[in-house]
Amino acid sequence: MFELIQTDKETKARRGRLTTAHGVIETPIFMPVGTQGTVKTLHPDDLLDLGSQIILGNTYHLNLRPGLDVIRAAKGLHQFSTWDKPILTDSGGFQVWSLAKLRKISEEGVQFANHLDGSKMMLSPETSMEIQATLGSDIAMLFDECPPYPCEEKYAADSLALTTRWAKRCKEWHEENASKIVPWMTEPSLLGESPMPQPRQLAFGIVQGSSYAELREQSAKELIEIGFDGYAVGGISVGEPEHEMIRAIDNAVPHLPADKPRYAMGLGTPPQMLEMIARGVDMFDCVMPTRVARHGLAFTEDGPIHIKNKEFEFDQRPLTEYTHPSVARFSRSYIRHLWRAKEMLALRLLSFHNLHFYLRLMQQSREAIEAGTFAEFKDAFITRYNSHKEQ
């Protein structure tokens, strides 16, 4: 299901191909985040225009609203949101950590008060996998405990042990039950006429272990022992400094099998993603490109710009030279006007542009790996991107 096509000579960067029920994705890949069953401000056709190969859906949010009854009535998240390409769902563990209140962690799972109306809810390895099966994602993530940063070694070790025990329960539940619940497995006609390229829901493990190299290694080995279709590095992008984030990757990735995809969760800035690709990471997701768009920020090869700035008042150029034609037709002057006039089209154009920037960066990375020029590409990109700051 994961085919490793090529490994870069100078770095650990790699090209690969992951086959899922709803199609094949080429790695390295960035996954736009559709928290509530939609990538904010965008239509599924926009995502196709952008060449998005896969999007991410959010177990915690979708389970709360619209709720599983509504998703079930629509025969899964693909049909509900009219997105025919692959979907990865997270397990909800990170949102329980970041959004919910009054969390109580036990061997069974996590009891918490949700952030919408404070109702008491329970997420456990089994319920998380059941929700993800009901959503019918192509890739389900195991339910983990995400320790905070910083974190004492004792806490990190205990948390990791719990995550490993939960990983076993996730795997057992998934093997036993997923095929009876995933809508496109119970009703294969939902996939259309063509044979399913991958007739089951994939499950990925999540390596934890905080800042501790031995714990990261132990986590990777225990998860591999259980056996997953891919491995994520979790517990990063939780407020730690960038060198800690890179160290977590450096501590985890070397212990992961070459023939499975590797996913760095919740990352990152364009330079961070290139650094991660150079370390052998294949998959990324991040709310950043769409979230900062809603704050008026556009990514460019020379670093981000704030569209509200006076300097763009008469600027007839597009946001960047290589942005998508659907955005390139508009001047910075016009987009600045939309922003100041509080027109939603501003947020839509900036979201579209930023995702285009991220997806193009992945395409450029794949091409550079193929051409054997990834190291130069990465260094040149990062130098230019950061030069703006130093002015």
Next chain:
Amino acid sequence: MFELIQTDKETKARRGRLTTAHGVIETPIFMPVGTQGTVKTLHPDDLLDLGSQIILGNTYHLNLRPGLDVIRAAKGLHQFSTWDKPILTDSGGFQVWSLAKLRKISEEGVQFANHLDGSKMMLSPETSMEIQATLGSDIAMLFDECPPYPCEEKYAADSLALTTRWAKRCKEWHEENASKIVPWMTEPSLLGESPMPQPRQLAFGIVQGSSYAELREQSAKELIEIGFDGYAVGGISVGEPEHEMIRAIDNAVPHLPADKPRYAMGLGTPPQMLEMIARGVDMFDCVMPTRVARHGLAFTEDGPIHIKNKEFEFDQRPLTEYTHPSVARFSRSYIRHLWRAKEMLALRLLSFHNLHFYLRLMQQSREAIEAGTFAEFKDAFITRYNSHKEQ
């Protein structure tokens, strides 16, 4: 420039064809409102998908923000907003009446404090026409005084006399100066390679006279004497009951020449537009389809529905049977979820749907006039649309 193609036998409904610099529009026609240089939530490509033939831009708003310097740098509103089809601009008179504070009307024009920062500004027949020439709209509206409803006959008569004097000044300024300012007249290359179908900016008069039949007749005759490319009925949709609105049209339209387009400003609901078409009106504009979309309302053949309603929680049907495919792919259940989750895509889909409903109603009207079945179409539509209320 306006070709009357066909008049209905049973009603006064008519089909026509108006040629402007940026193309030909088929009437009866609805013009989506792009107050601030964009139809709220939509991309110009969406408007092309919808088959929108013309949009409306707003002199008062665009003059305030982004301001004429910015529009001038972009070489007009078409280039600024990347909209290559016809644009009609209003004169600003209505917004001075509805938005501005501390209005002081004199022979010269209206002095007022704008609604954004309270700065004192002046709009006069000459400045309104100059702004509209700078915007480079295909159709400019004369600067009128819009009396309130209800309105004493003496006030209405004095106001009408002022509007007539202003109409003369508008016409004089326009004939003398527009060709030196309208960007596509000074730089014809902006229209591309093809010859301009109509090489000048059109100017429309606005019939006033409040609820008084004699004043409406007088206004129409005075404007015709001055001579305009089309005639609007103004001072309606200002809070009067529906029968007064229809009376204003009945009082004005019979006095307007058959060979010029007639435009009912700021209307209306779907049944109101059909009633107006039956009375010989050719053009409409209204913020209603996009504004009510932002309040969760979708037009249907059975009357409007509120998408937030519980009854749609599991409803797998599209908003309407005949909506545009770009919206029809989504269930009411999904759009309700987007609405409850405060996702902007909800507002975008509802705006798109409602404009589709309005534009389709115009297309159906043109087809019914052509087939000689307009009266039946109108009656059947209105009966079904209103039956919902009576249940």
